[in-house]
Amino acid sequence: MSALPPAIAAAFAAQAGFCRQFAAPFTGAMVAAAAAAVDDSSAMGRRLIAWPGDPHADALMMRVTGAFHALVRAGRAPALAPLYPPAPCPEPAVLVAAIRAVLADPESDAFLAAWLDSPPQTNEVARSGVLMPGLMVIADACRLPLRLFELGASAGLNLCLDRFGYRLGGVAAGDPASPVQLAPGWRGPPPPVADVVIASRAGIDISPLDVRNAATRERLLAFVWPDQPERLARAEAAIALAAADPPPLYGGDAADLVDAMVPLPGSVGVVFHSIAFQYFPPATQARIAARLAAFGAQASAQAPLAWLRYEVDDASVAALPTLRLTLWRGGALDERLLARAHPHGSFVQWL
Ligand SMILES: C[S@@+](CC[C@H](N)C(=O)[O-])C[C@H]1O[C@@H](n2cnc3c(N)ncnc32)[C@H](O)[C@@H]1O
Incomplete structure (x- = not known):
């Protein structure tokens, strides 16, 4: 009882x-x-x-x-x-x-x-195994360096995704010597082979976590389920990597970072987020979509804009999150459904 x-x-x-x-x-x-x-x-x-x-x-x-x-x-x-x-x-x-x-x-x-005072806050590193092939599609289509803007970045671990190593449907990517190696189960064709060059990165979160702080690090790790030692080891390695060279992370509403973006010819502006959009208030979601559409209308082949999102877009229990890309390069809008993936990134169904 x-x-x-x-x-x-x-x-x-x-x-x-x-x-x-x-x-x-x-x-x-x-x-x-x-x-x-x-x-x-x-x-x-x-x-x-x-x-x-x-x-x-x-x-x-x-x-x-x-x-x-x-x-x-x-x-x-x-x-x-x-x-x-x-x-x-x-x-x-x-x-x-x-x-x-x-x-x-x-x-x-x-x-x-x-x-019990504060809600759990996590940052799932294996989601980089879903986001990285999305960046490879953008790099392949635009052939330019990428400027990353992550919304709902939590501790910014996935902002360091080019510092991890990958096996993605038989395609190697990232850093083969990285202490973080991701090889999600893969179904479907491989992603394009493309060099992802990161020109700059920035993230925003309403409650950003500073991994240089020992108590913050412990809090992040405590929310990883102890049954999943490989997930715990991955989080520890990614936290050490991010703490040694922290990505710029701002505190604020997600739409503020999109508002602050400016086009820079010779690079692609990439706005991305994973399992975060559903937590943004409706006004924030609308502001992001409107700002990106307006910004995208001015994009060109020399200053493209990409919106990559790995999100739950169907609330039914059985539905997998999707990886979607919108690419503005001047001319017709390029909308793609790239993949469906496990919510924690353990497998990818590439389309
Ligand atoms: C489920 S977590 C996902 C974190 C990370 N993207 C990942 O994949 O591990 C959702 C994140 O969204 C953040 N968030 C919620 N509302 C927000 C807002 N209005 N603006 C920015 N971040 C927000 C939360 O603080 C949290 O870090």
């Missing part, structure tokens, strides 16, 4: 099932065990029992699993740490007992309760 109110307990149960379905059995077990373990004897339990918002909309369950993962990563949860992957998934009762032991420590409990 959970001490959580029925609606919150139901949200935890649904999230646990979702995690199991998406190959994260340990994270699913943590969600279920946390729901069973909490009561009003801990600060975390009291906050969860009295949670005022919608648990799904607030990503409450991911706040909880992120909080425990952060504590384990910090070496501050000795009762729980030995149960984390790569250990085999523990029995539910063992996990519940370990969570209760952690919550019984006032310092750990205070840490966990405070972690």
Whole structure:
């Protein structure tokens, strides 16, 4: 019996099932065990029992699993740490007992309760494996260096995408010596072989994350599910790469960066975003589209404009996100549906 109110307990149960379905059995077990373990004897339990918002909309369950993962990563949860992957998934009762032991420590409990304050924020590096072939299409079509403008860039990890190495449907791209190597499962024809030369880069996010800050880095990593060690290793390597040479990242509304763009003959202006557009307010979405259309009307073969978007454009559960490109080069508008891809970039269906 959970001490959580029925609606919150139901949200935890649904999230646990979702995690199991998406190959994260340990994270699913943590969600279920946390729901069973909490009561009003801990600060975390009291906050969860009295949670005022919608648990799904607030990503409450991911706040909880992120909080425990952060504590384990910090070496501050000795009762729980030995149960984390790569250990085999523990029995539910063992996990519940370990969570209760952690919550019984006032310092750990205070840490966990405070972690619930902010929503999860992630930056999925494997999405570069979907965006990079899109840049190869632009480079192939325009034969010019690219100026990158990323909207909803989070920590800016995907703004460093030319510093990663790739195998894309048999085509090698990027830096073969990079500590970040991406080889998404590939269906369909390969992308064009093209040299992607980046002339400049800039990103914007309403809540930009500075990976030079150790606490920010830990927060980003804690939200990666501990069942997915390869994803964790990739994020750690990309964070180290970005921290050594951070891309310019601004705080603000996505449309502000598009407003600030100016055409520069001899290069392509590339506005791109991944799994971010749905989070922009409708006024921002409209401003971006209107500004790009106006800007695109002035584009030419010497100063082209590209809009590359890897986004959920069909809300139905079974639909995959799409990779779409609009290219303005003077003359007729060039609109292409390039691919469908897994939301985290693990496979690409190139069209
Ligand atoms: C799901 S994350 C995706 C981050 C990154 N593009 C990726 O693929 O990993 C969505 C991002 O959009 C940002 N965001 C939400 N509303 C925004 C806005 N109005 N302007 C700029 N960024 C925004 C969030 O802060 C968050 O970093």
